Amino acid sequence: MNVIIAIHKEYADLIFEGKKTIEVRKGKMPHYYDRVFLYETKKNGGAGMIVGEFEPDSLVPIMETSPDEMSDSAVAQTCLSRIELEAYAGAPYKKLRLLKVEKATKYEKPVQLKRPGPQSWTYAREWEVKQIDRENH
Secondary structure (H helix, E strand, O other): OEEEEEEOHHHHHHHHOOOOOEEEEOOOOOOOOOEEEEEEOOHHHOOOEEEEEEOOOOOOOOEEEOHHHOOHHHHHHHOOOHHHHHHHHOOOOOOEEEEEOOOOEEEEEEEOOOOOOOOOEEEOOHHHHHHHHHHHO
16 A cells, blocks of 8 residues: 655655654554655645655554653654654644654655645555656656
8 A cells, every 4th residue: 555645845854864764643544554655745845746755674554652652762763852742643642653764765856746735645546656656766
């Protein structure tokens, strides 16, 4: 299963630099994924396109946890402070979904979606995956 997530430019850059190894989502998502495509929002100079992807070595379950249950190590891997995670989760702390980032690839040529970018995430349609692969592999 492939998904497209909306992400701000600063966090996409941290993923490609290898500094952000856990991506945080507060909405429901599939529990397993093959490839996660990064749709960089236009906020703060972002491209408004799919700029890259990450995929785990194997299907990895998404962990669900609240900010106060996260280890200091896990918090550090998000590139957010615990206070930022608590504010993002909302009070009382709702469960956050943690996606383990591995094998991140920044595309040489960003890919324009033929539909509006996701607000948070969406399933990647088969023809979109083929378009991305055609333009970047």
